[in-house]
Amino acid sequence: MAKPRVFVARRIPDAGLNLITAACDAEVWPEQLPPSPEVLRQKVRDCDGLVSLLTDKVDTELLAAAPKLKVVSNFAVGVNNIDLPAATARKIPVGNTPGVLTEATADIAVTLLLAAARRLGESATDAKEGRWKTWEPLGWLGCDLVGRTLGIVGMGRIGFATAKRLHHGWGMKVLYTARNPKPEADAELKARHVDLDTLLAEVDFVSVHADLNPTTKGMFGEKEFAKMKRTVVFVNTARGPHVNQSALANALRTGTIFAAGLDVTDPEPLPPDHELYALPNCVIAPHIASATVDTRNAMATMCAQNLLAGVQGRPLPNCVNPEVNGSR
Numbered sequence: 001m002a003k004p005r006v007f008v009a010r011r012i013p014d015a016g017l018n019l020i021t022a023a024c025d026a027e028v029w030p031e032q033l034p035p036s037p038e039v040l041r042q043k044v045r046d047c048d049g050l051v052s053l054l055t056d057k058v059d060t061e062l063l064a065a066a067p068k069l070k071v072v073s074n075f076a077v078g079v080n081n082i083d084l085p086a087a088t089a090r091k092i093p094v095g096n097t098p099g100v101l102t103e104a105t106a107d108i109a110v111t112l113l114l115a116a117a118r119r120l121g122e123s124a125t126d127a128k129e130g131r132w133k134t135w136e137p138l139g140w141l142g143c144d145l146v147g148r149t150l151g152i153v154g155m156g157r158i159g160f161a162t163a164k165r166l167h168h169g170w171g172m173k174v175l176y177t178a179r180n181p182k183p184e185a186d187a188e189l190k191a192r193h194v195d196l197d198t199l200l201a202e203v204d205f206v207s208v209h210a211d212l213n214p215t216t217k218g219m220f221g222e223k224e225f226a227k228m229k230r231t232v233v234f235v236n237t238a239r240g241p242h243v244n245q246s247a248l249a250n251a252l253r254t255g256t257i258f259a260a261g262l263d264v265t266d267p268e269p270l271p272p273d274h275e276l277y278a279l280p281n282c283v284i285a286p287h288i289a290s291a292t293v294d295t296r297n298a299m300a301t302m303c304a305q306n307l308l309a310g311v312q313g314r315p316l317p318n319c320v321n322p323e324v325n326g327s328r
């Protein structure tokens, strides 16, 4: 019997790729940059399965170009690059990689929070560029974490893992927003479920972890930054479109908030001449939160398992549209 035909939209770690190439007739996109939408449409034409990345738009046009498609396996936990209702209407299960990247992503949230609070980006640049003249009693003063209050926006897997680190490690009090209360966070962290306005008014640090959906797109704009304390450190490791970036740049420039740490922007990559890079109180990483060897291997394995289940007509181990999982 012929092997299922699949397109893998970028080279992923061998831990997953070898599982795919052993079981499928696989074409792997060899370039560093993603295929254009036109090329992607052409590549999936005869495919049973697709491995997509968060840079690949899986929309109605792409699905229409792939009449045989049985599964989309996203190499990410976030699936905002995929038109889920359209995939579901076609009875195509969509897989993602939850859990295995939680700890690595929480580590980067804490790293950015610390780097922004302690002015690490700015002071390291100053040192490298000759502005370190002496030990300065008033130089590069940042803010403490111990005993302060943390606001988690989106107390899911990564929000909880981030809150655990900062509560247990730095004794921070935790407030959070989520669509539903999280009893395990309330119990373990004595966390308080509050509305966004209460959180913005009371906390010293805001860390964003909600998925990108119609309720979170643009949720941080001028009004929200104005409601925060002037000493707030704002961290976003979720998705760039949660934030109105001109409003953020303005808040950082005018001292409406103290600093920001971003792993995600809109667009990605953020052009090198973007105003946010010019602000000393903004630390920007190039979407690296899941970028550890072990995490990317685990994501690749999970992504391959989802793909293989889909092309073989079995339910996906991790599926974001369970109503069509295993329906073929």
Ligand SMILES: NC(=O)C1=CN([C@@H]2O[C@H](COP(=O)(O)OP(=O)(O)OC[C@H]3O[C@@H](n4cnc5c(N)ncnc54)[C@H](OP(=O)(O)O)[C@@H]3O)[C@@H](O)[C@H]2O)C=CC1
Binding pocket: 077, 078, 079, 098, 099, 101, 102, 105, 153, 154, 155, 156, 157, 158, 159, 177, 178, 179, 180, 181, 209, 210, 211, 212, 213, 215, 216, 237, 238, 239, 263, 264, 287, 288, 289, 290
């Ligand atoms: N920078 C990076 O490399 C990475 C980024 N991510 C991003 O992090 C996101 C979260 O991942 P993960 O923790 O695994 O996902 P989860 O689904 O576990 O958590 C998402 C949480 O967001 C909450 N949420 C949704 N809408 C709102 C809203 N309007 N207000 C407040 N909370 C809301 C949900 O609440 P409820 O449960 O109540 O519905 C849920 O708890 C991903 O979707 C992705 O965008 C993930 C990994 C790496």
Ligand SMILES: O=CC(=O)O
Binding pocket: 054, 075, 076, 077, 078, 079, 101, 290
């Ligand atoms: O941004 C990364 C993800 O896995 O989602």
